[in-house]
Amino acid sequence: MxxxxxxxxxxxxxxxxxxxxxxxxxxxxxxxxxxxxxxxxxPEALAPNVESFRAVYRRHRLRGHIYFAHKANRSAALLRQLAATEAGVDVASLAELQHALGAGFTPDRVIATGPKNREFLWLAARTGVLVNADSLDEVSELAALVAVDRLPRVRVMVRLSGFASHGVRLISRRSRFGVPADRPAEALDRLEKHADQLELVGVAYHLDTIGQPEKAVALEGCLAAIDECRRRDVGAWSIDIGGGFGVNYLADAGQWERYTSELAQAVLGRRPPMTWNGHGYGLRNEGGTLRGALGLYPAYRPVSGPGYLDQLLATPAPEQRRPLGELLLDSMIDLDIEPGRALLDxxxxxxxxxxxxxxxxxxxxxxxxxxxxxxxxxxxxxxxxxxxxxxxxxxxxxxxxxxxxxxxxxxxxxxxxxxxxxxxxxxxxxxxxxxxxxxxxxxxxxxxxxxxxxxxxxxxxxxxxxxxxxxxxxxxxxxxxx
Ligand SMILES: Cc1ncc(COP(=O)(O)O)c(C=O)c1O
CATH class of the missing domain: 2.40.37.10 (Lyase, Ornithine Decarboxylase; Chain A, domain 1)
Structure with a gap:
């Protein structure tokens, strides 16, 4: 060799x-x-990223919040600079919420996501930030906190997961977060019970994948959940589709193609090793045949960040067959997003x-x-x-x-x-x-x-x-x- x-x-x-x-x-x-x-x-690189996402909203004539997923970086400087843009912030812990409030975000620009402990829920309720509820128990715990302290009604979204599309037999990946999407009635019953404490504003999902078909299924599932709310006279008006828009890390598609195909050759022993101890990043050589799957982030991604959102909105809904962006617009639903990685490009x-x-x-x-x-x-x-x-x-x-x-x-x-x-x-x-x-x-x-x-x-x-x-x-x- x-x-x-x-x-x-x-x-x-x-x-x-x-x-x-x-x-x-x-x-x-x-x-x-x-x-x-x-x-x-x-910090100066943030505002153009926010604006690129907003341009996609304009193109699809949609309204809604762009919440930065704080977990992607702990920096105070980045958060404070974001506070000086139109973006909001998605906080996933008590400390992130404290950080966001201290960085200059008013509560109307903050959404609390992920599973929450009581202290996190308490501060969220006290300050009146939007709570993206991760489970029905969380809904009840939040309502109890609001009731005990006689706080104003807290705005909530319900995170859904496990979406299925019947027509095309596509399902979204399993997630340990969120309320089962096939049981919206249960969530609505629970919210109705706490109507004096909580105001439902919409439904949400976040899928840990870059696959658009799964996200299209989830978004259409959220549209169906909003329909269900409206049938029951609950005035929900927004869908939060989480993050996962991705970043293009490499300058040149050709380098990525060459690298990944040479890696396969190296795993098969047909070229000198490219990795420590012949590590295959998920690929392996079984008697001269390449097996496994490359477990890498696709570092060259021509469609990522705002471009990815644009493409998702132009994608036909799996069942209704009309572009998802059009369906949102027709139903006058706000689109909220929580990009982390992509806003930090x-x-x-x-x-x-x-x-x-x-x-x-x-x-x-x-x-x-x-x-x-x-x-x-x-x-x-x-x-x-x-x-x-x-x-x-x-x-x-x-x-x-x-x-x-x-x-x-x-x-x-x-x-x-x-x-x-x-x-x-x-x-x-x-x-x-x-x-x-x-x-x-x-x-x-x-x-x-x-x-x-x-x-x-x-x-x-x-x-x-x-x-x-x-x-x-x-x-x-x-x-x-x-
Ligand atoms: C609920 C939620 N929203 C948003 C994000 C941000 O995802 P990304 O940085 O891929 O955009 C995450 C990441 O884990 C998340 O869990």
């Missing part, structure tokens, strides 16, 4: 990220002063210092001052190459990236990545477009290794300025404009 040319997976980078990466001296200063890994968030990067570069039989090994949980690309199955900061392009070089934990398993990613030159100790690697889930979702202080600090970069008089994440407030541009 001859050596093959390096397989690159070049991340898609919009001008905002390119401009940050050009600040070699600043990035080195920040990593020297604040340590490695270092998380960088870019291009909103941040993670920097890591190179500690050591050594050659072994397995290849060139690069040890970083970070671990796999500091940038959990592997956990989410997203493959893209890091960028070597401030180094001129040279010979593309394949390396394995090792983490700083004393664990065999601590590889930043199990595949060889391709760098634009041979790295040297002291270099900085940038893992770009990692604000959505990769930056702080899984970070731990294992072995007492530090969790990366977070800074916000913003443009000040045409130059990049920075501050600690918690010190960022979106006041700069406003003062300048005044």
């Amino acid at each position: 001859t050596d093959s040319p390096p397989l690159e997976l070049t991340p898609r980078m919009e001008p905002v990220i390119q401009s940050v990466l050009a600040e070699n001296a600043l990035l080195h200063q920040l990593a020297d002063g604040l340590g490695s890994p270092l998380n960088i968030v870019l 291009q909103c941040g990067l993670v920097l890591s210092r190179v500690l050591e570069v050594r050659t072994e039989s397995s290849g060139l090994l690069v040890r970083l001052e970070m671990n796999a949980r500091d940038v959990s690309l592997e956990e989410h199955g997203v493959l893209m190459d890091p960028v070597l900061v401030g180094r001129a392009e040279d010979e593309p070089t394949e390396v394995f990236l090792l983490g700083n934990l004393c664990l065999e398993s601590d590889l930043i990613t199990r595949r060889k990545v391709t760098l634009s030159a041979r790295p040297r100790p002291g270099d900085l690697l940038a893992f770009v477009n990692t604000a959505g889930y990769f930056m702080d979702f899984s970070a731990t202080a294992a072995l007492r290794q530090p969790i990366g600090r977070k800074v916000a970069l913003y443009r000040d008089d045409g130059r990049w300025g920075w501050c600690l994440d918690e010190q960022y407030w979106p006041v700069h541009e406003r003062t300048e404009a005044a």
Whole structure:
């Protein structure tokens, strides 16, 4: 087997990220002063993402809220900047709700999702945010809290799951969240019982998939549930379709196709290994036949984010056969969405210092001052190459990236990545477009290794300025404009 040319997976980078990466001296200063890994968030990249989603609403003549799913990043800077846009926020814990209120979101811009404990329900009821109920017990617990404290009626949505489409025999995946979609009457009975405490405004779903057919079934199921409400004279008017619009991480479709087909060849032993210990990302070689399924996020996704929403709304409903967007419009139903990952597209990067570069039989090994949980690309199955900061392009070089934990398993990613030159100790690697889930979702202080600090970069008089994440407030541009 001859050596093959390096397989690159070049991340898609919009001008905002390119401009940050050009600040070699600043990035080195920040990593020297604040340590490695270092998380960088870019609040200015948020507003265009919100606007792109809103443009889809305009195209389909629909109304509704765009709630940012806070869980995708803990950053205060990003949340405060979002508060300065028209977006709302989806909070899935008591602390996220407190954070959102403190970041400047008024209660009418907040939706509480996911399973909730009593304290979370209490603060939601007290502040009057919209509660997306995860179960009927939650509905009753919320009603009891409202009744005991004689609070104003709380607006609620009911999350449904387990949708089925009869005509085309399609079902949505099983979920441990939500009320069974085939039993809307039970939910309505429960809400009727608590009519003095709760006001039903609509129904919701969130499906952990990128598959559009399943989402079309779920959306049509929600339309049927709203019809049922209206038949019973309950004035529900909105459907919340959750998140899962996705991001296109790679610049080039061809690279992705080449990479995945070469990976299959490597698993079959027909080319040199591309991964640590021949890991197949779900593929395996059974006596010369390729088996299994590639368990990776499709890193090149030409239709993602707002484009994905547009496509879903143009999709014919499986039973009624008319575009879902048209059905929503005709029934005068508001469409609410909860994008996490997609609203954070291009909103941040993670920097890591190179500690050591050594050659072994397995290849060139690069040890970083970070671990796999500091940038959990592997956990989410997203493959893209890091960028070597401030180094001129040279010979593309394949390396394995090792983490700083004393664990065999601590590889930043199990595949060889391709760098634009041979790295040297002291270099900085940038893992770009990692604000959505990769930056702080899984970070731990294992072995007492530090969790990366977070800074916000913003443009000040045409130059990049920075501050600690918690010190960022979106006041700069406003003062300048005044
Ligand atoms: C209820 C709910 N809404 C929204 C989201 C955000 O999903 P995404 O970041 O894929 O858009 C999630 C993610 O888990 C979720 O559970």
